[in-house]
Amino acid sequence: xxxxxxxxxxxxxxxxxxxxxxxxxxxxxxxxxxxxxxxxxxxxxxxxxxxxxxxxxxxxxxxxxxxxxxxxxxxxxxxxxxxxxxxxxxxxxxxxxxxxxxxxxxxxxxxxxxxxxxxxxxxxxxxxxxxxxxxxxxxxxxxxxxxxxxxxxxxxxxxxxxxxxxxxxxxxxxxxxxxxxxxxxxxxxxxxxxxxxxxxxxxxxxxxxxxxxxxxxxxxxxxxxxxxxxxxxxxxxxxxxxxxxxxxxxxxxxxxxxxxxxxxxxxxxxxxxxxxxxxxxxxxxxxxxxxxxxxxxxxxxxxxxxxxxxxxxxxxxxxxxxxxxxxxxxxxxxxxxxxxxxxxxxxxxxxxxxxxxxxxxxxxxxxxxxxxxxxxxxxxxxxxxxxxxxxxxxxxxxxxxxxxxxxx
Amino acid sequence: xxxxxxxxxxxxxxxxxxxxxxxxxxxxxxxxxxxxxxxxxxxxxxxxxxxxxxxxxxxxxxxxxxxxxxxxxxxxxxxxxxxxxxxxxxxxxxxxxxxxxxxxxxxxxxxxxxxxxxxxxxxxxxxxxxxxxxxxxxxxxxxxxxxxxxxxxxxxxxxxxxxxxxxxxxxxxxxxxxxxxxxxxxxxxxxxxxxxxxxxxxxxxxxxxxxxxxxxxxxxxxxxxxxxxxxxxxxxxxxxxxxxxxxxxxxxxxxxxxxxxxxxxxxxxxxxxxxxxxxxxxxxxxxxxxxxxxxxxxxxxxxxxxxxxxxxxxxxxxxxxxxxxxxxxxxxxxxxxxxxxxxxxxxxxxxxxxxxxxxxxxxxxxxxxxxxxxxxxxxxxxxxxxxxxxxxxxxxxxxxxxxxxxxxxxxxxxxxxxxxxxxxxxxxxxxxxxxxxxxxxxxxxxxxxx
Numbered sequence: 079x080x081x082x083x084x085x086x087x088x089x090x091x092x093x094x095x096x097x098x099x100x101x102x103x104x105x106x107x108x109x110x111x112x113x114x115x116x117x118x119x120x121x122x123x124x125x126x127x128x129x130x131x132x133x134x135x136x137x138x139x140x141x142x143x144x145x146x147x148x149x150x151x152x153x154x155x156x157x158x159x160x161x162x163x164x165x166x167x168x169x170x171x172x173x174x175x176x177x178x179x180x181x182x183x184x185x186x187x188x189x190x191x192x193x194x195x196x197x198x199x200x201x202x203x204x205x206x207x208x209x210x211x212x213x214x215x216x217x218x219x220x221x222x223x224x225x226x227x228x229x230x231x232x233x234x235x236x237x238x239x240x241x242x243x244x245x246x247x248x249x250x251x252x253x254x255x256x257x258x259x260x261x262x263x264x265x266x267x268x269x270x271x272x273x274x275x276x277x278x279x280x281x282x283x284x285x286x287x288x289x290x291x292x293x294x295x296x297x298x299x300x301x302x303x304x305x306x307x308x309x310x311x312x313x314x315x316x317x318x319x320x321x322x323x324x325x326x327x328x329x330x331x332x333x334x335x336x337x338x339x340x341x342x343x344x345x346x347x348x349x350x351x352x353x354x355x356x357x358x359x360x361x362x363x364x365x366x367x368x369x370x371x372x373x374x375x376x377x378x379x380x381x382x383x384x385x386x387x388x389x390x391x392x393x394x395x396x397x398x399x400x401x402x403x404x405x406x407x408x409x410x411x412x413x414x415x416x417x418x419x420x421x422x423x424x425x426x427x428x429x430x431x432x433x434x435x436x437x438x439x440x441x442x443x444x445x446x447x448x449x450x451x452x453x454x455x456x457x458x459x460x461x462x463x464x465x466x467x468x469x470x471x472x473x474x475x476x477x478x479x480x481x482x483x484x485x486x
Numbered sequence: 487x488x489x490x491x492x493x494x495x496x497x498x499x500x501x502x503x504x505x506x507x508x509x510x511x512x513x514x515x516x517x518x519x520x521x522x523x524x525x526x527x528x529x530x531x532x533x534x535x536x537x538x539x540x541x542x543x544x545x546x547x548x549x550x551x552x553x554x555x556x557x558x559x560x561x562x563x564x565x566x567x568x569x570x571x572x573x574x575x576x577x578x579x580x581x582x583x584x585x586x587x588x589x590x591x592x593x594x595x596x597x598x599x600x601x602x603x604x605x606x607x608x609x610x611x612x613x614x615x616x617x618x619x620x621x622x623x624x625x626x627x628x629x630x631x632x633x634x635x636x637x638x639x640x641x642x643x644x645x646x647x648x649x650x651x652x653x654x655x656x657x658x659x660x661x662x663x664x665x666x667x668x669x670x671x672x673x674x675x676x677x678x679x680x681x682x683x684x685x686x687x688x689x690x691x692x693x694x695x696x697x698x699x700x701x702x703x704x705x706x707x708x709x710x711x712x713x714x715x716x717x718x719x720x721x722x723x724x725x726x727x728x729x730x731x732x733x734x735x736x737x738x739x740x741x742x743x744x745x746x747x748x749x750x751x752x753x754x755x756x757x758x759x760x761x762x763x764x765x766x767x768x769x770x771x772x773x774x775x776x777x778x779x780x781x782x783x784x785x786x787x788x789x790x791x792x793x794x795x796x797x798x799x800x801x802x803x804x805x806x807x808x809x810x811x812x813x814x815x816x817x818x819x820x821x822x823x824x825x826x827x828x829x830x831x832x833x834x835x836x837x838x839x840x841x842x843x844x845x846x847x848x849x850x851x852x853x854x855x856x857x858x859x860x861x862x863x864x865x866x867x868x869x870x871x872x873x874x875x876x877x878x879x880x881x882x883x884x885x886x887x888x889x890x891x892x893x894x895x896x897x898x899x900x901x902x903x904x905x906x907x908x909x910x911x912x913x914x915x916x917x918x919x920x921x922x923x924x925x926x927x928x929x930x931x932x933x934x935x936x
Contacts, residue, residue: 167629168654168655169624169627169628169629169630169654169655170628170629172620172624172653172654173625173628173654176617176620176621176624183617202653202654203652204840205615205620205649205650205653206616206617206620206653206656207617208616298931318633
């Protein structure tokens with residue numbers, strides 16, 4: 079008769095526990111932990127990872143649960159666990175989570191939902207431990223996209239004592255759809271990188287040379303970017319350590335110059351010396367394939383680099399993207415369509431010394447409101463209260479009227 | 487199936503039907519005085535649970551079927567009120583399609599046998615350890631499709647297990663509150679009760695006072711599901727009045743069991759001067775209360791023990807009145823929560839199946855007193871021999887008999903158990919009472935708490 083070793087082990091464990099005396103079977107002390115759930119590894123390779131490390135890095139007793147490996151398991155944050163449910167039933171998911179967290183007492187859960195597995199894990203932990211839960215929507219996976227079904231998303235949100243959204247657009251869209259209150263928490267910048275004085279480039283503006291910031295998530299965006307820059311008389315540095323999957327010579331021929339990847343400090347120094355940055359975003363037209371991201375997500379690099387370098391930004395794409403709304407709300411940049419003429423106008427406008435200086439001044443003022451200091455604790459305190467602990471981020475919500483200056 | 491095993495607790499006597507309700511409610515103090523379980527008891531209990539987990543129902547084919555779960559404190563059988571009522575609601579009458587697979591979960595063995603559902607198990611108590619309770623539930627039910635959970639909450643484990651099933655299996659949860667353990671008592675913490683009620687798609691209470699107290703405290707709507715009576719035992723017409731004549735001339739009936747010595751002693755002292763002989767239908771051999779011959783003799787009480795409901799119906803019809811002792815709001819009252827928010831299920835049952843007027847002895851603000859007053863089926867007097875005697879005389883008056891039996895006949899039909907299982911199933915699915923049948927019964931009911 080074949081023996082199922084796993085079942086046999088289980089049986090032996092059960093029998094041991096049944097026959098053990100009270101002293102032998104006394105439970106080990108449980109560790110009190112917070113759980114942070116993300117789709118992939120928490121590291122410096124992506125905005126969510128950077129942001130979460132900024133908020134909770136160095137905190138003890140954090141368990142970091144993910145459902146996917148996108149960076150070969152590379153993570154330097156909390157106690158990493160990978161939990162995958164796939165098509166398993168709900169009770170199987172609960173059992174898996176219970177087993178994975180045995181010996182731990184979960185106090186609080188922060189879920190950044192992206193995959194259905196993330197949602198299931200969060201719901202299971204909340205149910206198993208009665209832990210208070212915060213859901214932080216950083217990327218839309220429900221409204222413009224069907225990555226997470228309505229039922230699961232609703233359950234997650236209803237069970238969360240605190241719901242946060244990374245952008246005003248995300249907050250509004252989710253509140254409207256689910257009829258539940260959300261609070262706005264924007265991407266932040268580390269206090270150590272925030273200058274106390276204004277930085278103005280020493281080179282003359284007529285060089286018409288800028289720098290590309292942010293991720294080009296859509297395969298369309300590099301092509302749109304190249305077409306826009308080509309023969310415009312404007313050149314751009316691209317300091318991401320790759321060439322967008324395009325031969326470097328071709329990029330250079332278009333006026334886009336790939337650089338080796340830079341550490342943040344070095345990148346900030348570079349940005350402080352330049353006149354403008356270019357942030358490619360979505361067109362939000364019928365051909366848009368990243369609407370969920372462009373419309374609702376506020377790129378963390380935009381806030382990070384604006385705060386640390388004050389560099390004015392040209393957002394490429396629609397004026398209805400979250401990035402465009404942001405630069406226009408704070409008066410730190412302009413929006414241009416993906417067409418050469420519009421782009422040239424934008425560069426002309428933004429490199430006018432008085433315009434550029436005014437934008438930098440506004441960036442300096444705004445930067446102080448996007449500092450990371452104490453925000454991790456702010457989130458836990460807000461969770462305790464079930465609402466924003468104070469109005470520091472609520473006051474950043476825009477009136478939803480774009481300034482005339484932003485239109486190019 | 488879990489192997490039949492006797493509890494380590496003393497076994498109540500009397501194997502007939504219809505026992506006093508909610509054993510645990512009344513015996514908490516007495517249970518504390520019993521010997522603590524030995525190591526062997528604990529081991530045996532663990533093995534019970536272990537064997538049940540590994541039994542036939544865990545096989546694949548059975549796993550595929552959708553089940554309903556019942557969660558109670560102890561065994562469901564005919565020997566206590568909760569068991570009788572739950573069986574009446576969940577068991578399908580003969581010649582009707584059988585109910586879906588019913589899985590009964592309990593947390594203690596008080597009676598030695600369980601008599602409901604396709605499977606049953608006693609899970610170990612966790613004392614409210616949420617994770618442990620989830621683990622036990624997952625180990626037990628994993629792989630099953632759980633459709634509905636009906637929970638009669640009394641101790642923390644029932645609530646936690648219900649929450650676990652609702653959470654982990656996405657089952658619809660129905661809370662059926664029969665005894666208060668939160669508002670006037672402190673058996674269940676507020677936070678747990680609130681979560682349990684919030685997660686319930688349907689919340690039921692047996693009577694309006696209990697409903698009102700919970701609605702007021704937790705701000706959530708409850709529906710009524712009173713203790714219904716077996717339709718076959720409800721007379722189809724008004725029974726003739728019983729005036730002092732025949733074999734039972736002058737005798738009265740006493741219905742119910744006692745879970746506290748002071749309640750029995752108090753009743754005996756009051757009946758001593760009432761001048762009537764009393765036949766008692768209830769558990770007279772309790773491990774918790776001493777029913778001394780001397781006390782019984784002085785109170786002129788003749789114990790019959792627990793009898794079947796069929797016999798009870800026949801017996802009670804020939805008495806001029808039925809005594810139902812209840813609590814008071816005197817400072818000396820030991821069971822304040824029972825007195826204030828409990829309605830003994832035997833009251834509607836006795837009225838429905840016998841139509842005999844009820845003599846409630848106790849406080850005028852108790853649920854029992856309000857019930858008989860609302861339906862005009864009896865009266866309430868304090869524990870005072872003179873007043874009791876006068877009430878007995880009033881109730882044996884022919885006109886009173888006619889009037890109260892007529893009222894009981896009308897009330898009784900409304901408490902019929904016909905279709906009650908389907909009503910509950912539909913109500914849980916809908917998340918509200920399937921119809922207004924029980925709201926109509928209690929229309930205009932005064933629920934002011936004392």
